Structures are given as structure tokens and as C-alpha cells.
Amino acid sequence: MFKRLTAIPLSFVSLQSFAAEPVTQAAQTLPSVGSGITGQLLQLLLGLGLVVGLIFLLAWLMRRVQQITPRGGQVIKIVASQALGPRERLLLVQVGHEQVLLGLTAGRISPLHVMAEPVHLPDAEPASTEFAQRLMELLGKDQKDKS
Template sequence: MRSLIPGVAWLVSGVALANPQGPANASLSGGVGSLLQLLLGLLLVLGLIFAMAWLLRRVQQITPRGGQVIRLLSSQALGPRERLLLVQVGEEQLLLGLTAGRITPLHVLKTPVSLPDHQPATPEFAQRLMEALGRVPKDQS
């Protein structure tokens, strides 16, 4: 924003210097002046829009996200628009049914489900994927 102010001042001084002959050329310079004024106003509005978007992103990054009380533990698709969700709220776990128009609590778990940590993909995953796709790896042909 601060870098815009010297640029705008430079353009305004250029407009004042563009009409050294005074009122003799007023009709020609009046049209150019109004066009330049319109362009400056447009640039100012666009600059404000970009400044506000930048400020909004900065403010959203400041909000703490690590201390959330509600966490999504697992999700399973049942169809194109239906899902099962395992959600933890505090110490309690809930099984929810999610459809296009509604969220339905299905079950409150008495004992929390412990989820295994993510394990990295093994080389046999690629082999299984090739088999599922119906392709045979080149080293086994």
C-alpha cells in the first residue's frame, strides 16, 4: 500500500505537467485528464481490493487451529452422497450419518476406538494396484 502512494503522486504531477499551455488546450486535456482520473480511481479501487484480500488472509492465519475440540477421526463413503463419519468431541466419539440434506447421529461409542497410525505405503501396494488394474508388472512377465 505504501508503494502505491509515491506512484499516485508521480502520476498526478505528470497530469499537471501535461498541460503547460493552460486553457488554450483545455478541451483536449480535459478529456485526457478525466480519463486519467478514471484510471487512477480504478487503480486505487483495485489496490484496495488486493490489500483487503491480503489482510483477510493474514487475519485467518492468526486464528489458532491446533486447539480444536471437534476432530474428524475417520470417514467412509457409502455412496455418491452418503458417508459415515467418526467424530471425536472432547473424550466422546460419535458415529454420524451424512447425506446431501442431513446429518444424523447414529451411535455414541461407549469405549473410544483407537485408530492405528498411518503407515507408509509398501512396495507391494504398487504390485497390488497393478493387479487390480489388470496389468502385469514388466519384471514378472
């Protein structure tokens, strides 16, 4: 019985020594590639550069694909929009030569009226220069006060 107890640890030690030998021999025959901090940093930077380059490539491809689709020939146009509340809105939409008044809510779009004659909106008036003039006056006063 005493012999069996001593035989088990000896066989365990001998197995460990056999298992450790091939690992150490393989480690000695293979050159250490990138084992230093410089090699690891270089590998990290190359990986990061590859990922960033892939992101830029995909963004460029998406822009190219979006430019292929025609944008100028849209059939549906929003002519006017009026907010009625925080989540309710009226839209006047032109489809071809026909205009439709739509009601938009949080969960529904409802056609309210089909216009017999298209509504022509007046051309947008150019913005007044009153605000720009007043801003320049205030900026001028601030600059005079500093001197």
C-alpha cells in the same frame, strides 16, 4: 394574431441566447482538465489502481483476521470418513475424549452410535515407492527412445 406567432419564436430565440451565454462564459473561464485522451487514460489507470489496491488490502486484512483465531486447539476432529453413496457418508467424529458415529445425507445429520471406547486407527503407512519406481522406468524408456 399574426403578431403573436412571430412573438413566440423571437422570445424563444432570445431565451436560448441568454441560456447559452453563461455556459459558454463558464466554459471559457474554467481550464479544461483531463479533456485529452492522455488525461482520461491517466484517470482510468488511477481508478483501476485504486480498486486493485483496495482488493489486495482487503485480502491482506482477511488473512490477518483469520490468523488471529486459534486453529490448533480444535475440540471437534474428524477421525474417519466412509462414503456410502453419492450423497451419503459415515463420519467418525471425536469430541474431546468421546467418539460419535454420524450418518450424513443430503438433508440430515444423524448420530448413529456413541463409542464406549475410542477407536484407534493404525498410523498411516508411508506410501510405497513402487509407483515412483515404475514412473521413472517409463520416463527413462521414453528418453532412451528419443535419442
